Amino acid sequence: MSDVDGGVPVGSYSKIELKNFSIAFNLEDQDDIPNIRNVKYKSSSDHLCCAICQQPFIQPLTTVCGHTFCKECIYEFLKVQHQRSSRSRTNGSDDEEEDSGRLIGSCPLDRTPLDSSKINELFPTPLIISNLVDELEVYCLNYERGCEWTGCRWELDHHVLSDCGYTGVACHGYRTVDSVDKEENEGEETKKQTDICKMLVERRFLEEPRSKTVGDGDRDQEEYECIHKVYECTLCQARITKIEEGKHLQSSCPYNYTKCKLCFNDMIPMMNLAKHEENCGKAGHLKCPAHEIGCDWVGNSDTSLEIHLQNNNCQLSKLLPYMKNLNNKIDDLSKENSLLHRQINKILNSIISGKVTNLGYHEPMEEINRFSSELSSIENQDKLLFLNCELNRLKFELDDKILPFVNRETTARSDRESILNGLVNDNFMMKDDLNLQRALVNSLRKQLQFMLFKRNSPPGLQSGGLGGGMGGPIRSSVSFAEPESVEFFDIPSSSNSEEKLNLKL
Amino acid sequence: MHTFHKRILKEFKRLQKNPLPGITIKPSETDPNDLSVFVFDITLPPDSDGVLHSIYRSDIYQLRIKITDDYPVDSPEVQFLNSHPGSKIPLHPHIYSNGHICLDLLGSGWTPACSMESILLSIQSMLSTNELAERPPDDQAYVRTAPLNPKKTTFDYHDDNV
Structure with a gap:
């Protein structure tokens, strides 16, 4: 095999194991500030990256030609350009450098001449850009040490300086000088020297002993006991420090016994527990049928399972059918719910997009009904009911309005x-x-x-005629x-x- | 650690992720802790019609890019290698027989906005557009006196054709 792989194997041709340098932040001095250049971004856009460092801008400056760079990057570049040009100039004449603050060069992207001293050729970027860059999500500088914080870049300083438990800080604890010193200076054998520890420690380790020792007020001197102090593990006599204690007990102390849940053997070292559980003689191969709903019972034979299930031993197994039933119901309901959700969304969408104008009676009802295969009958009934009510209401309304007219007409007639x-x-x-x-x-x-x-006729007739009184x-x-x-x-x-x-x- | 370690890392990751056609990076030459020397194998990719119209045919040349301390403010050191068995320097009117390249991008034409990718692309195109299989006219004289570092040479860029 080694012969075959003697040359460069083709398969692994373009693989180089990349190594990131540690960027974790140590607050050794009060004035230390985290270097934002080292930060790891969760996401970033190419448009917000400086062309020189190819990282999101830090204190961006914009040039007269409209390009934006980090302040540090563009000054570094202008400095190099300036030096180069002044060197070639001083070769000819003996001109000394002018005022040191002035750098003359050109834009790295389009070679527009730039003079850093002129505010209109190199000026701070509009705030919106700096805000956008400051809003980018970053990981904590101490993420390699295990900090899981993420947040905006502008929050990072505060987090790392005052919140993050993984920031390295000086221990500042009192430490009793070890026996090595005693042997050297045999005269002062009995004298115990104390010293202030200067070593770095992650802040989260420091908090704990401090709060613990506050209670022991009488021991002033050891109030801040150095957590780098080596002591012996009470179980195995290994020499450990406070920092290592948890890890030691978890994975390397051979006498930190714990109890196996299966075989009840309480002599299993914590470090071997996982292995033991895999191979435990009592490890059950049979599980209670109710294990889905939380029965922890495991066993090796069918008879033990029967015993387990009899005599009300396992209450959970009795609940099992009921629980299954409930689960099914819940499943059905959630399905129905999602269906209704989709319908509502559809309706809302069509209302928003203007398809439905007269509140629901409209053409895309067919589209909605596509989803409602099973529910259509229910929906129809609902609709029928609604229409009936509407009809009745209209009838009453009609009666109310028409009757007076009719009455008036009949009386008039x-x-x-x-x-x-x-x-x-x-x-x-x-x-x-x-x-x-x-x-x-x-x-x-x-x-x-x-x-x-x-x-x-003759007058004789007249008197004897019909002439009356009148x-x-x-x-x-x-x-x-x-x-x-x-x-x-x-x-x-x-x-x-x-x-x-x-x-x- | 380089001041612009993150930029170099980013460029390198991009080259690994989206390799340029005809260019492969040789991992055996790169120290992952340092990331200051990169060696690439350059060949010319075939044209769109699938045929290779070039005097270099499918020869493989080795190009070394050395990242300087001033990178990316200053250009990297770039030269062809002939130290490995079977590797040779391409015949080109702007490439000297010791591997030095006369290209303005590697000298005065450099800006920090350029990258290893742009160097590789321009050298590749410099090869693919060339039709003269010859050395520069002053090759013998230059090679005798040339410094080891090609950046120490001040080239006079006069020919924009190739």
Whole structure:
């Protein structure tokens, strides 16, 4: 095999194991500030990256040609360019460097001449860009040490400086100088020297002993006991420090016994527990049928399982069918729920996109119904019910509005009928009157004819004639004053009036 | 650790992830703790019609890119290698027989916005557009006096054709 792989194997041709340098932050001095350049970004956009360092901008500056760079990067570049050009210049003439703050160069992207001292050629980027960059999500600088914090870049400083438990800080604990020193200076054997520890320690280790020792107020000197102090593990006499204690007990102390849950052997070292559990003689191969809902029982034989299930030993197995039933129901309901969800979303979408305008009665109902294969009957019933209600409501409304009109109409009609009846009666009465009048006129005419006849006949006849009491005085006045003219006038007039009457009747 | 370690890492990861056609990186030459020397195998990829129209045919050349301390503010050291058995320097009017390359991108034309990728691409295109299988006119004289570091040479860039 080694012969075959002697050369460069083709398969692993482009694989290099990359190593990231440690970026974890140590707060050794109060003035230390985390270097934001080292930070690892969760996500970033190429547009927010400096062309020089190819990382998201830090304190960005913008050039007159519109390009943006980190302040540090562009100054570094301009410095190199400046040095180069001034070197070539000083070769010719003996000009010394001018004021040191002024750097002259060109934009790395399009070579526009730049003078760093001119504020309009190199100026701070608009705040929106710096805000965008500061908002980028980053990991904690101490993520290699296990810190799981993530957040905006602007929060990082505060987190690392004051919150992060993985930031390295100086121990500052008192430490008793070890026996090595004692042996060297044998005279001061009994004297215990104390010293302040300067070693670095992650902050999370420091918090704990500090709070513990606050209770022992009488031991002032050891209030901040150095956590690098080596002591012996109470179980195995291995020499450990506070920092290593947890790890030691977990994985390397051979006397840190714990109890196996299966075989109840309490002499299993914690470090071997996982292995033991794999191979434990009592490791069950049979599980209680109710293990899904939390029964921990495991066993080796069917008989033990039977015993387990009998005598109400396993309450959970009794609940099992019920639980399964419930689970099924829940499943069904959640399915239905998701269906309804989709329908609602569909409806909302179509309302928003303007397909449904008249609140629900519209064309894309078919689309919605596509989802509702099983639920359509229920939905139809609902719709029917709704429509019935609507119908009833409309009926009542109609009655309310129409009835007064109808009533008014009927009364008006009866009124008119009675008026008509009155008119008809009047009419009859007038007819009777008319007949009466006609009869009267007839009788008068007859009287007149009779009287004319009597006048024309001899006067003897006149006294013995039909002349009544009424006609006496009139007849005498007429006949005595102008008998000729009366005759001449009277006959045609009477005939005229007769004709008129006849015509009228 | 290099000041711009993260940039170099990023460039390198991109080259590994999206390799350029005809260019492979040789991991055996790169120290993962350092990431300052990269060696690439360069061949010319066939044209779109699948045929290779080039005087270099499918020869493989080795190119070394040495990242300087000033990178990316300053250009890296770039040269062809002939130290490995079977590797040779391509015949080109701008490439000297000791592997030094006369290309303005590697000198005055460099800006920090360039990258290893842009160097590789421009050298590849420099080879693919060339039709003269010859050395530069002053090859003998230059090679006799040339410094080891090609960046120490001040080239005069005069020919924009190839």
